[in-house]
Amino acid sequence: MTGLRALFLLVPLCVAAQSSAAPQRQQPRPEIFTDLLQCRTITVDAERLACFDRQVGAMDAAAQRDEVVVLDKGELNKTRKTLFGFSFPKLPFLGGGDDSKEEAQAEEGVTHIQAVIASVRSLGYGKWQIGLEDGAQWITTEAMTAxxxxxxxxxxxKRAAMGSFMGKVDGGRAVRMKRIS
Structure with missing residues (x-):
């Protein structure tokens, strides 16, 4: 009985120690960006300005070569909506990468989208291929009977259980769907 009591005392202590000791990991920043931030530490005004000019020029050149991409939150959300339905590894720039609760919520990000059907094609047996205005292609994996x-x-x-998706056309009955492109 004392072993079981010790186990009940040990588990909360381990959980508390793990949660308080877990560092908040931040994704590593690109070197070109950290070099730009280092310019702030220069105390002589002319040297600091020269550093900023040099680093901003380097950052602009990297952006022109598509080596650096800067997205604001609105563009990031638009990108998440465009990629809705695909499964990717946890990508830090899309909100994944860490198993913390905040990161898991950010990774899910978009839980549903509303769109307009741009094309339809019967696949037989009540199944359909549906194209959206943004170019995304979906198929129903079960028959649409209504x-x-x-x-x-x-x-x-909408996202459904275990990585699946449900689709409702014009407020009708929801059917399982899968994104194909």
Whole structure:
């Protein structure tokens, strides 16, 4: 009985120690960006300005060569919506990469999208390939029995259990769907 009591005391202590000792990991910044930030430490005004000019020029040149991309939060959310339905490894610039609660929530980011159907193609047996206005292609993995989807109708796609997706065309019954491109 004392061993079991010791186990009950040990588990909360381990959890508390792990949560308080876990450092907040931040993704490493690109060297070109850290070099720019280092310019702030220069105390002589003319040297600091020269450093900023040099580093901003280097950053601009890297952006021109597509070696550095700067996204604001709005562009990041737009990118997440465009990629909705694909499974990727945890990518830090899309909000993944760490297993902390905040990171897990950021990784999920977009849980559903609403779009307009741009193309439809029957696959037989009540299944459909549905193209959205943004170019995304989805297929139903189960039959749509109520009515056939049509170009111009609204569609809502939501994350479902275990990495699957559900789609509702024009407020109809939800069916399982899969993104193909």
């Amino acid at each position: 009515r056939d989807p049509k170009v111009g109708q609204p569609i809502e796609l």
